[in-house]
Amino acid sequence: xxxxxxxxxxxxxxxxxxxxxxxxxxxxxxxxxxxxxxxxxxxxxxxxxxxxxxxxxxxxxxxxxxxxxxxxxxxxxxxxxxxxxxxxxxxxxxxxxxxxxxxxxxxxxxxxxxxxxxxxxxxxxxxxxxxxxxxxx
Amino acid sequence: xxxxxxxxxxxxxxxxxxxxxxxxxxxxxxxxxxxxxxxxxxxxxxxxxxxxxxxxxxxxxxxxxxxxxxxxxxxxxxxxxxxxxxxxxxxxxxxxxxxxxxxxxxxxxxxxxxxxxxxxxxxxxxxxxxxxxxxxxxxxxxxxxxxxxxxxxxxxxxxxxxxxxxxxxxxxxxxxxxxxxxxxxxxxxxxxxxxxxxxxxxxxxxxxxxxxxxxxxxxxxxxxxxxxxxxxxxxxxxxxxxxxxxxxxxxxxxxxxxxxxxxxxxxxxxxxxxxxxxxxxxxxxxxxxxxxxxxxx
Numbered sequence: 001x002x003x004x005x006x007x008x009x010x011x012x013x014x015x016x017x018x019x020x021x022x023x024x025x026x027x028x029x030x031x032x033x034x035x036x037x038x039x040x041x042x043x044x045x046x047x048x049x050x051x052x053x054x055x056x057x058x059x060x061x062x063x064x065x066x067x068x069x070x071x072x073x074x075x076x077x078x079x080x081x082x083x084x085x086x087x088x089x090x091x092x093x094x095x096x097x098x099x100x101x102x103x104x105x106x107x108x109x110x111x112x113x114x115x116x117x118x119x120x121x122x123x124x125x126x127x128x129x130x131x132x133x134x135x136x137x
Numbered sequence: 138x139x140x141x142x143x144x145x146x147x148x149x150x151x152x153x154x155x156x157x158x159x160x161x162x163x164x165x166x167x168x169x170x171x172x173x174x175x176x177x178x179x180x181x182x183x184x185x186x187x188x189x190x191x192x193x194x195x196x197x198x199x200x201x202x203x204x205x206x207x208x209x210x211x212x213x214x215x216x217x218x219x220x221x222x223x224x225x226x227x228x229x230x231x232x233x234x235x236x237x238x239x240x241x242x243x244x245x246x247x248x249x250x251x252x253x254x255x256x257x258x259x260x261x262x263x264x265x266x267x268x269x270x271x272x273x274x275x276x277x278x279x280x281x282x283x284x285x286x287x288x289x290x291x292x293x294x295x296x297x298x299x300x301x302x303x304x305x306x307x308x309x310x311x312x313x314x315x316x317x318x319x320x321x322x323x324x325x326x327x328x329x330x331x332x333x334x335x336x337x338x339x340x341x342x343x344x345x346x347x348x349x350x351x352x353x354x355x356x357x358x359x360x361x362x363x364x365x366x367x368x369x370x371x372x373x374x375x376x377x378x379x380x381x382x383x384x385x386x387x388x389x390x391x392x393x394x395x396x397x398x399x400x401x402x403x404x405x406x407x408x409x410x411x412x413x414x415x416x417x418x419x420x421x422x423x424x425x426x427x428x429x430x431x432x433x434x
Contacts, residue, residue, distance in 0.1 A: 010185060012285040012374055014178045030354045043189065044354035045363050067289075067367075069360070071189060071351075080185055082285055082367075 005037040007053055009063055009079045016084045017063060021053040024077050026070050035072045042072040048125050050133045051079065062087040064133040066126050090134040099127035141417060144410045148403065155399035161225065162392035168280070169385035175282060176314075176378045186364075186371055192351070193361045194333040202358075204296065204365045207329045208305040214244055215272070215295070215304040216253050217327065217373065219311040219380040220260035221279050226384055227391035229312065229320065230259040236322035237263075237310050252304070254291065256377060272298075279381050288374035289367075296366045299328045311376035312383035318390060320383035325376070327369055 007024050009017040025034040027049030035042075048066040055061055068081025102124035105115055218237050220230045237260070241251055255261040255274040264271050273294065278287055298304045306328065313323035353360050 010182045012179050012182045012288075012371070013175070015181060028354055041351045042354070043193075043351045043360060045360060069189075069364070071185075078185055080182060080189070082289060082370075 003037040003075075004056055005035060005039070006076045007079075008076070009051065009065070009081065009084050011081055011084050016086060017053075017061075020056045021077075022056065022058070024051065024053040026051045026077075026079065027065070028070070035077050038074050039072045039077075041074075043069065045069045046079070046081065048122075048129050050129065051084075062133050062136050064090060064130050066129075085130075087133050087136055090130050092131060092134045095127045095130035095134070098123055099131065102127060141410065141413050144406060144413060148406045148410065151399055151402050151406065155396055155403070158392045158395040158399060162389055162396060165385045165389040165392060169382065169389060171282065172280075172378065172382040172385050176382055179375065179378055183371060183375060186368070190361075190364050190368055191333060193353075193357060193364065196357055202362055202365055203300060204328060204330050204369075205332075208302075211305040212248055213250050213252065213303060213305050214241075215298070215307045216241065216251060217291075217295070217307065217309040217376075218253055218255050218257075218260040218264070219279060219309070219376055220255070220257035220263075221380070221384040222258040222276055223280070224259065225391060226388035227394075229384060229387035229391075230257075233310060233312055233322045234260060234263050236324065240308070240310065240324060254295070256291075256380070279377060280384050281381070283374070283377050283381065285370070285374055288377060289370040292366065292370035292373050295328065295373075296369055304328070309373065309376050311380045312387075314379045314382045314386065317386050320387055323376075323379075325372065327372060330365060330368060333368075 004020040004022055005024065007017055007019060007021040008015065023034055023036055025032060027047045028044040029047050030044065032049075033042075033044070046065055046068045049064075051063040051065055053061050053063070063084055063086050065079060065081040065084045067083065068079055070077060070079045102120045105120040106117065106124065108115055110117065216237060218233065220233050224230065244251075250270070252270040252272045253260075253264050254272055255264060257279045258276050261271065261274045261276070273291070275287065275291065295304070295307050299307060306326070309325050309327050311323055311325075312320045314320055
């Protein structure tokens, strides 16, 4: 079996993941990509989405990421994200609240100047993905 | 001369003050630990971020991104002033405000307009008093655990305003945490982003062999365009962290000094008290002896 690759997911507030993984799949902005050990150096921005990795014991793990980018080196994947949470650390209640709030905003009249629709959409997307990632296990 | 009772009152008052300053010192100390761990948690991110940004900047054409290009005419200068919400921390806020005032004086010109973003109540109060234009204010941020979203929201507003030519230059004034005993006001240019240092750190040199060969998606320039605004957020975040840490350190020092001053006062007051007590006893003895002598008489 191929050697493991070291995965590190870092946010400004803490190191979310730092462990050995067999394979890492991340939501690149140009499409999802998987990284195994020995990957060619690669740098990409990430969409709001889910990182999936199989840890050394073969267990699948899921991490929510938003607003970040990933760097892959032959022995290491580094993900720098504005926010990242492991699937079982996600606050589902908060995500649901954010979901409803964003939906309500988006339902408002589009000509209203006081609402930032782009932001509401981004917020809705984050909440949706969070709920989905949390629901996996 | 003060009576015994007065001195006693004064002593107990000083003791109570000492208790408060001691408690505040300990609170500041524990908050300081929190703030410092926040700074430490941020370090891996900041380090990696700077490394990647540096290697990207090296390869991308410098003039491609509008965030990097200085404006030809600078009319609107925006200052982000980070201070604390609360006082009792020595010259901490005064130093920051003085720095801001000196900076604006230096930059001042006939047709230059200043505007400010305030983090912290002390700076905001000062701006109000000086009738400066406050574009946005954030209270209750400095000195707590700061979520990154605050820095990114504020940063986004600044970047947008810069691109819309509302601001021509943006600076940030914050308290640099040098050591427990030293926090100096620091000034940094946020926008236009000053030339990015591509200087290799030790770590990036080790990994450096790979860097030039990175495949970039979508493209080097697009990546850089995505990272540059983030660089602004990162800088704001780090400034906020430093200011918070500095605030607690400054308060700890100030409270430590206050406690020491209380101790000195207590020592002096006790001396005065003992003297007064002795004088009273002597006076009473004199009275008794005098009385006895008179009776004998």
